[in-house]
Amino acid sequence: MEEFNVAIVGATGLVGEEVVKILERRNFPVASMRLFAMEHSPGTKLFFNHHKIEVEEARPEVFRDIDIAFFSVGEDSSRRLSPLAAEAGAVVIDDSPAFRMDPAVPLVVPEVNVEDIERHKGIIASPGGAAIQLVVALCPLHKVTPIKRVVISTYHAVSDGSTAALKELTAQAKLVLDGRRVCPHVYSHQIAFNVLPEIDVFLDNGYTREERRIEEETRRIMHARDMAVSATCVRVPVYFGHSQAVNVEFAVSMTPEEARKILAQAPGVRILDDPSVSFYPQPWAASGSNHVFVGRIRKDVSHPNGLVMWVVADNLRKGAALNAVQIGEEGMQRGVIKPGKRRR
Amino acid sequence: MEEFNVAIVGATGLVGEEVVKILERRNFPVASMRLFAMEHSPGTKLFFNHHKIEVEEARPEVFRDIDIAFFSVGEDSSRRLSPLAAEAGAVVIDDSPAFRMDPAVPLVVPEVNVEDIERHKGIIASPGGAAIQLVVALCPLHKVTPIKRVVISTYHAVSDGSTAALKELTAQAKLVLDGRRVCPHVYSHQIAFNVLPEIDVFLDNGYTREERRIEEETRRIMHARDMAVSATCVRVPVYFGHSQAVNVEFAVSMTPEEARKILAQAPGVRILDDPSVSFYPQPWAASGSNHVFVGRIRKDVSHPNGLVMWVVADNLRKGAALNAVQIGEEGMQRGVIKPGKRRR
Numbered sequence A, B: 001m002e003e004f005n006v007a008i009v010g011a012t013g014l015v016g017e018e019v020v021k022i023l024e025r026r027n028f029p030v031a032s033m034r035l036f037a038m039e040h041s042p043g044t045k046l047f048f049n050h051h052k053i054e055v056e057e058a059r060p061e062v063f064r065d066i067d068i069a070f071f072s073v074g075e076d077s078s079r080r081l082s083p084l085a086a087e088a089g090a091v092v093i094d095d096s097p098a099f100r101m102d103p104a105v106p107l108v109v110p111e112v113n114v115e116d117i118e119r120h121k122g123i124i125a126s127p128g129g130a131a132i133q134l135v136v137a138l139c140p141l142h143k144v145t146p147i148k149r150v151v152i153s154t155y156h157a158v159s160d161g162s163t164a165a166l167k168e169l170t171a172q173a174k175l176v177l178d179g180r181r182v183c184p185h186v187y188s189h190q191i192a193f194n195v196l197p198e199i200d201v202f203l204d205n206g207y208t209r210e211e212r213r214i215e216e217e218t219r220r221i222m223h224a225r226d227m228a229v230s231a232t233c234v235r236v237p238v239y240f241g242h243s244q245a246v247n248v249e250f251a252v253s254m255t256p257e258e259a260r261k262i263l264a265q266a267p268g269v270r271i272l273d274d275p276s277v278s279f280y281p282q283p284w285a286a287s288g289s290n291h292v293f294v295g296r297i298r299k300d301v302s303h304p305n306g307l308v309m310w311v312v313a314d315n316l317r318k319g320a321a322l323n324a325v326q327i328g329e330e331g332m333q334r335g336v337i338k339p340g341k342r343r344r
Helices: A014-025 A075-087 A110-119 A129-144 A163-177 A209-222 A256-265 A317-333 B014-025 B075-087 B110-119 B129-144 B163-177 B209-222 B256-265 B317-333
Strands: A004-009 A030-037 A045-048 A051-057 A068-071 A091-094 A123-125 A147-155 A228-232 A242-250 A269-271 A292-299 A306-313 B004-009 B030-037 B045-048 B051-057 B068-071 B091-094 B123-125 B147-155 B228-232 B242-250 B269-271 B292-299 B306-313
Touching: A004 A014, A004 A075, A014 A030, A014 A045, A014 A317, A030 A045, A068 A075, A068 A317, A075 A091, A075 A123, A091 A317, A110 A129, A110 A209, A110 A317, A129 A147, A129 A209, A129 A242, A129 A256, A129 A269, A129 A292, A129 A306, A129 A317, A147 A209, A147 B147, A163 B163, A209 A228, A228 B242, A228 B306, A242 B228, A256 A269, A256 A292, A256 A306, A306 A317, A306 B228, B004 B014, B004 B075, B014 B030, B014 B045, B014 B317, B030 B045, B068 B075, B068 B317, B075 B091, B075 B123, B091 B317, B110 B129, B110 B209, B110 B317, B129 B147, B129 B209, B129 B242, B129 B256, B129 B269, B129 B292, B129 B306, B129 B317, B147 B209, B209 B228, B256 B269, B256 B292, B256 B306, B306 B317
Parallel strands: A004 A030, A004 A068, A030 A051, A068 A091, A091 A123, A147 A228, A269 A292, B004 B030, B004 B068, B030 B051, B068 B091, B091 B123, B147 B228, B269 B292
Antiparallel strands: A045 A051, A147 A242, A242 A306, A292 A306, B045 B051, B147 B242, B242 B306, B292 B306
């Protein structure tokens, strides 16, 4: 089997660390592994397959011998470095929002639109976690009965931010339990024992950028240009796992039984749906799992063609690192990511 | 001014305690105050206006001299005791779901349908907290432009349960922060750092009873029989304050500016809506306040006649105790609750 020179850019971040683990676990065919961070931190070493690897500074010239570069860095850093890496011959799989709506860059969730990988020109974008789990649950239904509109309210975990967000939740929770005051740093307001309807910046139309991204990315991944999508994204004091209440309107009605049958066969989906024993997806339980969990599937009593469901996934796994690795695997299998081939 | 013999049934519960405080603060015209609990707990005393009052066991015969009885007990207890209290001549203001859908019992949110109080026959029902805050925000809009459909996802605080739920959240949060395992008691699963799409029992159609209640109570309070309502109710690790993401579909379009203008004048509503400075309602900040807070008002990009908003209120105040006291005040002012008058 062919092996690849792999780079992980942003290896010390939450998603980067997860990419390392997933590549190990899935026996990704690695010839060589290099780990990069945006800032130089001399001496930082991480393990990959029992080898200690020094984390290097991600500079433009480092990508010369790389076949696949997994980028999990900020939007600006990716916008600057990804094109250089691609130009140097690497195929970039980028987890940031930088290129997600770029028509020249495929935006891929392998369970949904794997064929889009084939038209890559050096960069493939991985969607945001909220859009990924949504399309994995929606697309199998949409293929059977077209979806006209989706209304979604989210329960976003803090881990789609930095490790600082995880620490802030812990620190604030301890302060509150001690009866002390909280001074927010990462978020605009207290997140412990509170919920905040603000994720990323606000746009002119009153939606946040995260809400707009869900709308646009969902349409793009599903190739459903006319599908109406409205999201309200809310941060909740949960470490790992995004949850979503999803109201779907189909062109014609679909019964919960039909939906359950379709989703039971859908790739990447696991149905947890037995109200009689309080069995439904929960972020705490979904953490560390690769699946998109769907439950509480029911007819929407407010719309003749409506269904309601509850969708949960680990935002660091399927919502980020796993999806990126799957893109790499599919690219390899389809021969559009090749060792040494795109190098100039 | 006329004064009333007041009883609080369930005085040791979360809502009952709040009723005591609110009656004090609003100088409710109390001639005598008696406090009751469902179980006999000899020696338990509570303060009302600096008087120590012994908590008595709520027995059928205790209501003979009572003019107003605020009931904040379980549904079954209320179903058993409220009719007896009414028969003994008291006007019962009941916070439980027992009589909310009984056509003979008015279901009242004073800001919305205060006139319904007048046709009471001894019992007046106060709606569930989630429905109360929803109708306070929706009804002023509905009066201007009829609402056809409402899709709502909730972020329910734990305090609409018992004090045991508050303690469970604290105890579980401490265990998680100590890296220890959690064993759930009050809820089916862990609530600390988790979210649970289950409030009250599941019905045959896949909705929970809390979700059904929001649907039915909202329609009943607003006298909007044809308004379609679908709710997904989710418990979040928040002590006080229910939050709601609400997608509203009007018969004809209403702009966010119009909605803001209407809500700025609406009784009981306070608008907190300036995204540029991350200003929006939050449960932590709403706790202890009497208002229904509305923010994030925006055009729904997925529907031509749609609006989206974010509604937060203290579930123990406006969502329960305050609403009950307001019903009492309005009943007094309208002369349909009178001292000594209904006694036989």
